[in-house]
Amino acid sequence: MIMKGYIGDKEATMGTLDSEGWMRTGDLCYIDEEGYLFIVDRLKELIKYNGYQVPPVELEKLLISHPDIIDAAVIPYPDEEAGQVPMAFVVRCDQSNLNKAQVMDYVARQVAPYKKIRRVSFVASIPKNPAGKILRRELVKLALSHSPSKL
Structure with a gap:
């Protein structure tokens, strides 16, 4: 059960509910092959690159698919320009x-140019x-x- 919309604010309603009445919660999720739903990120954590919106979780899934990457x-x-x-x-x-360079190239071959990884830092674990x-x-x-030369 959810709301039918915002009283007197059609624009806000259209931004929250889709044409079939589903509510856009801002959660990014996926359903696995067994039908379990996993919430993995939030839309508001998007990276804004030159007017494009880049979801970090999409790039993280791609990075983790690399055989030499355990976590990302x-x-x-x-960035001043972007x-x-x-x-x-x-x-x-x-x-x-x-x-x-190999990490950046791996991602660049599989995504649109605006989604490319521009910086990489290797760490022991992800907090x-x-x-x-x-x-x-x-x-x-x-x-x-850290200064740019250390990353």
């Missing part, structure tokens, strides 16, 4: 010699809360606390 997180990194650029924090497999949600704010603080 993508954050918005400030506004924000996608930056990846990557946990490599033991003994992997995967480098930043997550007890429910397993990525703590992006911690990663943003980490990224901004």
Whole structure:
């Protein structure tokens, strides 16, 4: 049971409910082959690159599909020209010699140009809360606390 809309605000109603009455919650999720629903991110965490919106979770799924990547997180990194650029924090497999250029190329071959990873930092682990949600704010603080030459 959900609302029918906002009283006297047709535009807000159209932005919240789709044409079939489904409510847009802002959650990004997927349903696995067994029918379980997994909420993995929020739309409002989008990266805004030159007017395009880039969902971090899409890039994270792609990164994790690489055989040398155990875990990954993508954050918005400030950029004077583009506004924000996608930056990846990557946990490599033991003994992997995967480098930043290889990570960026792997993603670039599979996404639209505006979704490409522009920065990469290798880390030992991705900070997550007890429910397993990525703590992006911690990663943003980490990224901004280091000079560009260290990342």
